[in-house]
Amino acid sequence: MSAAPSERSVRVNGEPCRVWEAGQGEPLGVLAGLGGAPRWTSFLARLAERRRVVVPSLPGFPGAAGHDRLDDLPDWVAATLDLLEGAGLRGADLVGLSVGGALAAEAAAFSPGLARRLVLVSPFGLFDEAEPVADVWAQRPEELPALLAAHPERLLAELAPPADADPVEWQIVQVRAMEAAARLLWPTCDRGLAKRLHRIQAPTLLVWGDADRVLPPSYAKRFAAGLGGPNELRMLPGAGHRADLDAPDALAEAVLRFLA
Amino acid sequence: MKLLWFHLMPYTDLPADFVERYGSVWVDIDPALFDPRRGHQLYNEFMDELEQAAELGFDGICVNEHHQNGYGLMPSPNLIAASLARRTRDAALVVMGNSIALYDPPTRVAEEMAMLDCISGGRLVAGFPVGTPMDTCYAYGQNPSTLRARYHEAHDLILKAWQADAPFAWNGRFQQQRYVNVWPRPVQKPHPPIWIPGGGSVETWQWCARQDYVYAYLSYFGYQAARAVMQGFWSEMDRLGKDRNPYRAGFLQFVGVAESRAEAMELYRESAEYFYGRCLCVDSRYAAPPGYTTEATLRAKVTSQVAQAARRADQAKRAFAAPSFEEIVEKGYVIVGSPDEVAEQLRTVATELHVGQLMLLLQYGNMGRDLTAYNSELFAKRVMPQLHDLFDDQWENRWWPRPLAREERAVPRGMAR
Numbered sequence: 001m002s003a004a005p006s007e008r009s010v011r012v013n014g015e016p017c018r019v020w021e022a023g024q025g026e027p028l029g030v031l032a033g034l035g036g037a038p039r040w041t042s043f044l045a046r047l048a049e050r051r052r053v054v055v056p057s058l059p060g061f062p063g064a065a066g067h068d069r070l071d072d073l074p075d076w077v078a079a080t081l082d083l084l085e086g087a088g089l090r091g092a093d094l095v096g097l098s099v100g101g102a103l104a105a106e107a108a109a110f111s112p113g114l115a116r117r118l119v120l121v122s123p124f125g126l127f128d129e130a131e132p133v134a135d136v137w138a139q140r141p142e143e144l145p146a147l148l149a150a151h152p153e154r155l156l157a158e159l160a161p162p163a164d165a166d167p168v169e170w171q172i173v174q175v176r177a178m179e180a181a182a183r184l185l186w187p188t189c190d191r192g193l194a195k196r197l198h199r200i201q202a203p204t205l206l207v208w209g210d211a212d213r214v215l216p217p218s219y220a221k222r223f224a225a226g227l228g229g230p231n232e233l234r235m236l237p238g239a240g241h242r243a244d245l246d247a248p249d250a251l252a253e254a255v256l257r258f259l260a
Numbered sequence: 261m262k263l264l265w266f267h268l269m270p271y272t273d274l275p276a277d278f279v280e281r282y283g284s285v286w287v288d289i290d291p292a293l294f295d296p297r298r299g300h301q302l303y304n305e306f307m308d309e310l311e312q313a314a315e316l317g318f319d320g321i322c323v324n325e326h327h328q329n330g331y332g333l334m335p336s337p338n339l340i341a342a343s344l345a346r347r348t349r350d351a352a353l354v355v356m357g358n359s360i361a362l363y364d365p366p367t368r369v370a371e372e373m374a375m376l377d378c379i380s381g382g383r384l385v386a387g388f389p390v391g392t393p394m395d396t397c398y399a400y401g402q403n404p405s406t407l408r409a410r411y412h413e414a415h416d417l418i419l420k421a422w423q424a425d426a427p428f429a430w431n432g433r434f435q436q437q438r439y440v441n442v443w444p445r446p447v448q449k450p451h452p453p454i455w456i457p458g459g460g461s462v463e464t465w466q467w468c469a470r471q472d473y474v475y476a477y478l479s480y481f482g483y484q485a486a487r488a489v490m491q492g493f494w495s496e497m498d499r500l501g502k503d504r505n506p507y508r509a510g511f512l513q514f515v516g517v518a519e520s521r522a523e524a525m526e527l528y529r530e531s532a533e534y535f536y537g538r539c540l541c542v543d544s545r546y547a548a549p550p551g552y553t554t555e556a557t558l559r560a561k562v563t564s565q566v567a568q569a570a571r572r573a574d575q576a577k578r579a580f581a582a583p584s585f586e587e588i589v590e591k592g593y594v595i596v597g598s599p600d601e602v603a604e605q606l607r608t609v610a611t612e613l614h615v616g617q618l619m620l621l622l623q624y625g626n627m628g629r630d631l632t633a634y635n636s637e638l639f640a641k642r643v644m645p646q647l648h649d650l651f652d653d654q655w656e657n658r659w660w661p662r663p664l665a666r667e668e669r670a671v672p673r674g675m676a677r
Contacts, residue, residue: 071406071433138398138545172555179551183405186397186549 357387
């Protein structure tokens, strides 16, 4: 893992949101997934070897406050646009993972020109009763890591409090991140994105772990069929929902190649 | 003190291998386990039992709200209360209560409770629980992150709707109604007494104190486990400068009365083991939706001693694996004994917890109508008289219904005047 990123803050609805940045060159925005970004990861470090990676935290996710002001989808989309614009990412390439993927897609649908090119990694946003999205908020605590990642030990390491952190506050930050995602997506993770996908005109790469137990890989085809612009799909063998933890190098490679 | 008869309305025919075969009594309980013919019998028996409790002289009869739940067959307590309002004359009707964040618009609750207060001649107690995660977030799909804010807005709207003297517009955060004008109006002015069923959160205690509402701790785990919570409640009242009026607090206790302790141990074993062994088997997946517990309470749970005790109780609850009746009695989940023994224990419970509104579960699990009647009658005739005087000479129960005078109240057809 490379050196720690630089850190600054952007205000969204008056509340501070952390922005991490590392690397040189064209900016590449990354919206993290379920649980947000409690730590800098090797996936982000790989991206930063070739691009200036900018990782803004959405309200309620680690490093950012204010999810409790966001009551409906327009509130979330406006906050996402404020955050991305505040972080200098309007018109930049944008990667959204999981929950961040749902908001990247919503923001791109509402605001043409927001993203030059889009990468959606196992994004939430659709729901099919015949093959339902797993309920990530109704899991026994000991079973959640293996649902989210093919390598649950990597997720457990990400979630373990660092030596210098207050363990109580660290745990509260992680619970808050789950709450923020629930606030946006409870209970079925469908906020009507299917009706707006056609408005996404930016060239889009869809990436899916073929071992995703949260969003079955068939959702990749549903996304691809709905998108309004040119798109391609890349499956990652052996990766679960947290493809950034399960296959950091292959995922970074796929992203960088698409955006090259 | 007040003694109230509480019905959960449990389904009584869950199979013996329920835990192993079915797993959860709540949210995703197997629909095939419900036999509507049995349901027909049970509802009628249970309503008979509530009516009988009123006739036996219990001060109040209590119903509550659960959804998709094998031990609570009252998704709509208001339906049961409407019938009880017609079939009882004097008992308080404690609807414990309506989970007000679940209703859109919440004025539906204001309307139905006003109807109940009118039909009963002012005997309603309005209970406003937030509702469990299982009921609200999982069965009813409410967002755990907005549930409490919705609850508070619904509360403010209902209270204003009951008291406003002109139609008004409500432009809330979650609720918008251009013309709020609840018709009918409650008999009790300014509104029926409000009781708040709660767990052990400091915010609920503070809110009850600020609003001057009853805090009702509805635990299934008896007085021993409740000590930490009720001590926390009373220290918070002291800190806020509120008096120690025991009628500020309600508590729920399971009881089994017989001629002797030995007889009680024999009579109540099956139904208690049924309740604690089958009815409380809730999948832990549905226990903790993120945001349901506030961050302040989460922090307190980790740091405060009071809450640590509560957490140990929580953990014990999760590890709940069909306790034996001996264990159930030893831990005080169910108080059993002769009338004198039960009276003595309940006096201690009420005094130690300092609780004036004591709710009793005298039917639980698969207890049949005969044993329920026996338990209720023995309690009413030989336990109740030993307890009623407690607190009454020192404290006024400001949270009890104020019905119309008896001669002003309508007499439903077929009821004795």
